[in-house]
Amino acid sequence: MAKKSLCAWQDLALGAAILAPGSAAKLKTGDWRTLIPRLDEDKCIKCGMCELYCPEFCISEGKDGFFRPNFAYCKGCGICANECPKQAIAMVMEEK
Amino acid sequence: MLRDITIDYEKITAKNTPKECMISSGHRACQGCGEILAMGMVTKAAGKDIIVANATGCMEIVTSPFPQTAWKLPWLHVAFENAGAVGSGIEAAIKVLHRQGKIKKKPHVICFAGDGATADIGLQSLSGAMERGHDMLYICYDNGAYMNTGTQRSGATPFGASTTTSPAGSSVPGKMQHRKDITRIMAAHNIPYVAQASPSHHLDLMRKIQKAMSISGPKFINILSPCHRGWRSKSDDAIALSRLAVNTCYWPLFEMENGKTRLTHTPKEKLPLKDFLRPQGRFAHLFRPENEWIIEQSQTQIDADWVALQDKGAAGAALE
Numbered sequence: 001m002a003k004k005s006l007c008a009w010q011d012l013a014l015g016a017a018i019l020a021p022g023s024a025a026k027l028k029t030g031d032w033r034t035l036i037p038r039l040d041e042d043k044c045i046k047c048g049m050c051e052l053y054c055p056e057f058c059i060s061e062g063k064d065g066f067f068r069p070n071f072a073y074c075k076g077c078g079i080c081a082n083e084c085p086k087q088a089i090a091m092v093m094e095e096k
Numbered sequence: 097m098l099r100d101i102t103i104d105y106e107k108i109t110a111k112n113t114p115k116e117c118m119i120s121s122g123h124r125a126c127q128g129c130g131e132i133l134a135m136g137m138v139t140k141a142a143g144k145d146i147i148v149a150n151a152t153g154c155m156e157i158v159t160s161p162f163p164q165t166a167w168k169l170p171w172l173h174v175a176f177e178n179a180g181a182v183g184s185g186i187e188a189a190i191k192v193l194h195r196q197g198k199i200k201k202k203p204h205v206i207c208f209a210g211d212g213a214t215a216d217i218g219l220q221s222l223s224g225a226m227e228r229g230h231d232m233l234y235i236c237y238d239n240g241a242y243m244n245t246g247t248q249r250s251g252a253t254p255f256g257a258s259t260t261t262s263p264a265g266s267s268v269p270g271k272m273q274h275r276k277d278i279t280r281i282m283a284a285h286n287i288p289y290v291a292q293a294s295p296s297h298h299l300d301l302m303r304k305i306q307k308a309m310s311i312s313g314p315k316f317i318n319i320l321s322p323c324h325r326g327w328r329s330k331s332d333d334a335i336a337l338s339r340l341a342v343n344t345c346y347w348p349l350f351e352m353e354n355g356k357t358r359l360t361h362t363p364k365e366k367l368p369l370k371d372f373l374r375p376q377g378r379f380a381h382l383f384r385p386e387n388e389w390i391i392e393q394s395q396t397q398i399d400a401d402w403v404a405l406q407d408k409g410a411a412g413a414a415l416e
Contacts, residue, residue, distance in 0.1 A: 007163075018164065018165040021169075023163075023164040024123050053298075054133075055127075077129075078331060079334055083336070091332075
């Protein structure tokens with residue numbers, strides 16, 4: 001299979017350094033997901049444990065105080081649902 | 097001794113936890129990875145003024161898919177065996193540049209390495225760096241095998257665990273050697289700060305990082321990092337498993353500051369080791385009647401270590 005190279009080696013930075021910090025965010029890892037976290041806003045106490053324990057660092061506090069994941073990156077591991085002290089997050093099959 | 101340039105030291109509490117993670121979303125770690133989670137907590141607590149040297153391993157692979165990077169910090173990939181040596185070199189360069197007046201601030205050096213790169217392959221360079229007294233923080237994230245290449249046994253693999261190079265079968269019931277206790281090996285270097293942390297106790301972990309950052313000299317922190325692929329468990333139980341590891345005293349949380357031991361968490365109720373082993377497929381064979389002796393032997397070892405640690409903690413408290 002012919003593989004297109006990224007760029008000519010002369011164009012690489014010294015030491016093949018990557019000069020754009022955090023550029024891995026260009027890959028939307030959300031499509032790795034099969035289960036999706038659903039937040040029950042009546043049960044949620046806005047403690048933010050889900051944000052702390054998210055291995056994708058994609059959960060953040062919204063304007064309304066609820067913590068919601070960015071579904072472009074959420075891989076659907078379910079740690080947030082498992083660690084929620086009020087069981088306010090349920091993992092459900094995502095329909096695409 | 098405190099470092100001359102310390103980070104903004106703000107006490108971390110449940111309501112005041114640092115939020116800015118220096119690893120971006122979109123990294124390629126498996127879903128539910130406990131290592132990247134622990135590393136994110138470290139970067140949250142350590143702040144922006146750091147340079148990272150990262151030994152080969154899962155965390156190097158998943159955060160640097162060329163031509164992209166998940167790091168928002170100056171980051172250097174080094175080989176398996178020389179994270180300690182590269183960290184020392186960076187620290188020496190910073191010292192020289194600072195003395196020549198070319199840089200005003202002295203950034204702190206953090207080395208990340210897995211248990212294979214710390215306990216086995218990189219042990220000599222780490223030991224040398226600690227002995228020479230470089231001002232750096234070395235963090236080992238211990239998932240108990242070479243997970244990156246497909247779960248080969250390492251020196252830090254626990255007794256009885258089944259890995260691809262110590263498979264449990266009719267002739268051998270998993271790994272037949274005990275775990276190399278790298279935290280105790282580093283403590284024997286008589287360095288200013290050695291600690292053991294777990295991502296399930298995030299406040300404790302972040303406070304240990306901040307404390308280490310404020311101390312001058314070589315520091316070592318060993319962090320438990322559940323790997324559900326290698327531990328053969330579910331993708332959502334990284335935190336639950338690390339909490340069980342702490343509560344069964346498989347992974348006691350303590351710190352040694354200038355040789356004085358302090359337990360930072362004592363489980364309310366010490367759970368039997370079986371509770372930690374049962375959810376993990378790599379220990380499934382231990383629950384067969386012919387292998388029960390492995391669990392018993394591990395339990396005896398952990399109980400003895402826990403009693404010894406409590407004695408050391410009591411001795412440390414008496415000194416204060």
